[in-house]
Amino acid sequence: MNYGEKENRRVKSQIVEGLFELMADYDYHTITITQIIQTANSYYRNFYNKEDIISYYLRNLLEQLPERTPVPNQDEELKKQFIDSLNLAKQEKTKFLCLHKNGLGHLVQAVMLEATSSVLPPITVDNPDIYRLYFINGAIYHLFMAWLERDLKESPEEVADIALNYLKKGVLL
Template sequence: MNGQERLAQQSKEWLVAALFDLLSEQPYDTITVTQIAEQAQLSRRTFYRAFRDKDDLLDYYDREVGQRYLVALQQIAPQQLRFKDVLTYFFEFWWQERERIRVLIAQGLFSRMLAKITPMASEIYRVFPAPWHIDGSPTETDYIMSFATGGFWNVLNRWLVQDKPESPAKMAALLMAGLKRLGETDKDK
């Protein structure tokens, strides 16, 4: 990455930070590109070099955080992990983003983010073939991944909206215990 590319990337990061600062203070619908640029201490021209509008900026953040999660998952050796490890990792990753996620939830923008990230689930399955993933038809796999992804995002939403959310490790333990009980109940029938 050359100097100009680094500066462009830094400008995008400042614009994202500025958007979230403003989202903490006022409704998304009332925020203008001018406000975002001023908050970032950049010109409107710099904003428009990077983004079409504030929706494009928010979409950029959504894709970027999803991509970071995917890249981070790729660094893990999936064959050596237990499901609890992956749950813990999931909660630890999103814990680092909790302030921004809480802002998105408060603004009613969390589901918009999920719409950008959810299609990445099949990509995650492709690059992260963990031992507990099902072997099935592409249709079956797609539905199971959609089911699991929806569950994870709903838990994430419920968890981070709280004033004092549990730790990532506690969340992983809670989910593991609940899933184990569900599996035991299913065996009893």
């Protein structure tokens, strides 16, 4: 990575941190670009809007996860992927809860859906299986948020087991 790319990443990271710092004290929808620039001690040419900042942050998080195995067939591989994701959510707990509190869960779910879709065979919008994908994605998002809101009472391994149990046996018993 050359100097320009490093500098661009540094500036973007400052802006991300500035936005989250402001979201700790203010409602997301009332935060202005000027406030972000002042808090980040930076300039704003890298993003189109505030949602773009959050999408950048979330996509960078995905890059921190180990490469996903396409359509994991073994429970252990799927469990490992859940645990990796839960550990990352744990590390980013404050920011995830901040996004959730500010009604921005749809951005997290969109990136989760993108990540999930990238390891599955393509599902077109006219295929009824698309509902299953959205259903599972929403369930996993809310499971993660409930775990974070409960202050991580269970270990990532326990939550992964709970999720896999629901996925395999169904949620309505």
